[in-house]
Amino acid sequence: MTWNLNTVIGLLVPLVGLGLITAGIVWKGRAVRPFAASRARSVAQRExxxxxxxxxxxxxxxxxxxxxxxxxxxxxxxxxxxxxxxxYGYAEVERQHAAAALRRRFEHWRCAVDCVTDAYT
Structure with a gap:
């Protein structure tokens, strides 16, 4: 077997492709997860x-x-x-946070016309 350019490229392309597939499997989702703890906290607060x-x-x-x-x-x-x-699987939800969210949505949907809530007390 003689080594010429076509043989080298023919072997190199599948090996590079296999390497990229392996790297994708190993590092799956790593770019999505935040690396810093402060970023993780801010993402959790937004969620x-x-x-x-x-x-x-x-x-x-x-x-x-x-x-x-x-x-x-x-x-x-x-x-x-x-x-x-x-x-949503939260172990504990603070009442004041739930009341604030309910007030925002209550005003957004204009519920004062046909709804009654205890979020303002």
């Missing part, structure tokens, strides 16, 4: 706020759909805490 907001939206939607004709929908902070803990 916590987003999950509280989603839970408040779900509680408002559920209360509105379960309210009868002419009845106000009752939206409680405890319902937001419960949904956040059960659906």
């Amino acid at each position: 916590y706020a987003r999950d509280l907001q989603r839970a408040a939206d779900q509680v408002i939607a559920t209360a509105r759909s379960s309210a009868g004709d002419g009845e106000p929908a009752i939206v409680t902070v405890e319902a937001v805490v419960r949904v956040t803990e059960n659906r």
Whole structure:
């Protein structure tokens, strides 16, 4: 077997491709994860706020759909805490954070017309 340029390239290309595939398997997702602890904390805080907001939206939607004709929908902070803990897996949700998220979503969806909440107390 004589070594010429075509033989070297023919062997080198598959070996480089195999090396890239192996590196991709080994380092899968590493670029997505933050390296610094401060970045990890800020990402966790953003996810916590987003999950509280989603839970408040779900509680408002559920209360509105379960309210009868002419009845106000009752939206409680405890319902937001419960949904956040059960659906998003948080061990403990502070009531003041849930109340703040519920107030924001309450005003965003203009719920004062047909809803009642305890988030302002």
